[in-house]
Amino acid sequence: MGMTFKVAWVLLGGRRRLLKILEKTAFLLENGVPIKEAVDSQYRIARKGGDYLSSEILRRVLISLQEGKTMSEGIKDLLSSDEFTLLRNAEKTGNLVSAIENILRIEKEKREAKKVLREGIVGPVSVLVVSILLLYYIGAKVLPPIISFIGEDSISGVARFIVVLSGIVRLSLFPVAIVLFFAVMVVIFATLPILVGKVRLFLDRVPPWSIYREYTGLIFLISLSVMVASGIPVVQALKQVLPESSPYLRERVK
Incomplete structure (x- = not known):
């Protein structure tokens, strides 16, 4: 993490923002929106609204997806090891929504x-x-x-x-x-x-x-x-x- 991002993560409630992003992503996926589109739409809204922290989190996910990787790999350093394992396994089995719901639970x-x-x-x-x-x-x-x-x-x-x-x-x-x-x-x-x-x-x-x-x-x-x-x-x-x-x-x- 960059120093600016670390400071923003602590001061602006990074954990809460991350969970909110996961929740919105799960909702969009459940309604048939492709994951790239789901993340990109959130990123555009966050950037337009001046939400630096959320836009940075979403930017990392977008870069990971554009490189052919997964969502979990883009935010690995923001997740606990058990959360990362849940998402990674779910991405392999195509059950990402359920994994996100479990993390939120x-x-x-x-x-x-x-x-x-x-x-x-x-x-x-x-x-x-x-x-x-x-x-x-x-x-x-x-x-x-x-x-x-x-x-x-x-x-x-x-x-x-x-x-x-x-x-x-x-x-x-x-x-x-x-x-x-x-x-x-x-x-x-x-x-x-x-x-x-x-x-x-x-x-x-x-x-x-x-x-x-x-x-x-x-x-x-x-x-x-x-x-x-x-x-x-x-x-x-x-x-x-x-x-x-x-x-x-x-x-x-x-």
Whole structure:
């Protein structure tokens, strides 16, 4: 990829544009439009509308088709290995529309799984952060005048815990605790796809590792099942899926 194209791909949502092109291409093919004509018509519209990213993607496909190659070869570097395998096999069997539909289906399932992952992890973390900030406010602003009025010795139970928290705040340890908390969160999320071994087997029993385990397993099974259903042997499908998988998934599958 050229540098300009790489920047545009990241900033303008290249993945989304590519899937949209595949979807439109499948629609045109299904309605009897030859693939060269389907791609060329989209290219002309994109270029006329000033859509650099889409026109560049379509231009690559056009060049590939004009050279006697396939659509998948023109956008190989924009596809994952399993997506490329799906398209390549479909082009050989003349079932390109079905392959594109499968790619779109996998993408949809991935988005839904990611949504569940975010809700399962971000939701509880957000509640925890808000609770900590609320306790900070109570300990720093609300409790001090109350304590000075009724005396600290007369407070017990939960109120006593909040008083202790207030003391931590007055000692300026709370900001350190907040920084430490977020640092731990960053480490956890960064290691979700790469932490392996016996430690990971133990952590997989509790969130957020257990949620990530279910998410990763779901995406893997969806991709594998679609490839096998498309006529790709299981061994070949695994060879296509695993190289791009996380170290965690590769360890679990092997």
